[in-house]
Amino acid sequence: xxxxxxxxxxxxxxxxxxxxxxxxxxxxxxxxxxxxxxxxxxxxxxxxxxxxxxxxxxxxxxxxxxxxxxxxxxxxxxxxxxxxxxxxxxxxxxxxxxxxxxxxxxxxxxxxxxxxxxxxxxxxxxxxxxxxxxxxxxxxxxxxxxxxxxxxxxxxxxxxxxxxxxxxxxxxxxxxxxxxxxxxxxxxxxxxxxxxxxxxxxxxxxxxxxxxxxxxxxxxxxxxxxxxxxxxxxxxxxxxxxxxxxxxxxxxxxxxxxxxxxxxxxxxxxxxxxxxxxxxxxxxxxxxxxxxxxxxxxxxxxxxxxxxxxxxxxxxxxxxxxxxxxxxxxxxxxxxxxxxxxxxxxxxxxxxxxxxxxxxxxxxxxxxxxxxxxxxxxxxxxxxxxxxxxxxxxxxx
Ligand code: NI
Numbered sequence: 271x272x273x274x275x276x277x278x279x280x281x282x283x284x285x286x287x288x289x290x291x292x293x294x295x296x297x298x299x300x301x302x303x304x305x306x307x308x309x310x311x312x313x314x315x316x317x318x319x320x321x322x323x324x325x326x327x328x329x330x331x332x333x334x335x336x337x338x339x340x341x342x343x344x345x346x347x348x349x350x351x352x353x354x355x356x357x358x359x360x361x362x363x364x365x366x367x368x369x370x371x372x373x374x375x376x377x378x379x380x381x382x383x384x385x386x387x388x389x390x391x392x393x394x395x396x397x398x399x400x401x402x403x404x405x406x407x408x409x410x411x412x413x414x415x416x417x418x419x420x421x422x423x424x425x426x427x428x429x430x431x432x433x434x435x436x437x438x439x440x441x442x443x444x445x446x447x448x449x450x451x452x453x454x455x456x457x458x459x460x461x462x463x464x465x466x467x468x469x470x471x472x473x474x475x476x477x478x479x480x481x482x483x484x485x486x487x488x489x490x491x492x493x494x495x496x497x498x499x500x501x502x503x504x505x506x507x508x509x510x511x512x513x514x515x516x517x518x519x520x521x522x523x524x525x526x527x528x529x530x531x532x533x534x535x536x537x538x539x540x541x542x543x544x545x546x547x548x549x550x551x552x553x554x555x556x557x558x559x560x561x562x563x564x565x566x567x568x569x570x571x572x573x574x575x576x577x578x579x580x581x582x583x584x585x586x587x588x589x590x591x592x593x594x595x596x597x598x599x600x601x602x603x604x605x606x607x608x609x610x611x612x613x614x615x616x617x618x619x620x621x622x623x624x625x626x627x628x629x630x631x632x633x634x635x636x637x638x639x640x641x642x643x644x645x646x647x648x649x650x651x652x653x654x655x656x657x658x659x660x661x662x663x664x665x666x667x
Pocket of ligand 1: 375376377437
């Protein structure tokens, strides 16, 4: 193997990666609209030696393979590439030029880090003991892109033995790495409910089956699922995030009310139990109010769970990248991410990497994901790239 110095970004490569990140940040694109982003990725990969872009029937996203000098494990590295419908409050040198769209989750950071890792892996490909698949995934924000790539045949020709993903964490000190087993993200159901009632004039409520009263009763009843159906030591949420009716007339009750909600949990059994209760309550409470309800599942995503075996590899990669002193333990959350679909296909590991303050004396604000003033501390950018590189090397040992 080459000198370890060769397996990290050279200083000139670090500045190139930062420039790429800033270019991506200036031109954020929404889920499944990442055309310019995909073009940029293709053109950067096109300048590297030994990188083969797979010919897949996809509109956005890029999947490529670097062939190593010796045979061995195929390791997948995945970065998400999409942005959010948020108007940016500028905080740094690069500001969104796409009004109302913003990289408010740092997927520009992930994309640039993976391009950086690709650069180093391509430069050292003769020394690689196996191949590497680079997965630039569209539409993570609507948790649809992972399945989109799988359904497009991303794994038909090359099927990874394992895959690594990463998300920046602005609430964690820059450069700290979470490399441990357990649940990282929740699995979820997104669901829509339509309650059909019967309208009448407000002065004659006896002629109505008011779906608004029914919807309010349902929302209140759903709150009992967590407190009375879920074991206190399990993690789950049940939410209604939107209620709408179509009333354009004053003093008139409506026919229909639409609700949107989600159920999230770490354990799939807990998620299914909570969702089963949502279905039962919707049907029975609607009936109790003389209404009819239709519940449809819009989307489902499995949880992101790191096995002990993959966590051991990830920890060795993290030690090689930042040293034992910068590895921290952080409990999982009930956010959601469609990396869970990739984990259904192959073993994998999902890192959290600190992208916040440099140390305790740093007073810079790093607002959370999806905040209009969100930004990453790009001192962590080369660390992100180097961590992905080390993950490949450790997994191929
Ligand atoms: Ni994100």
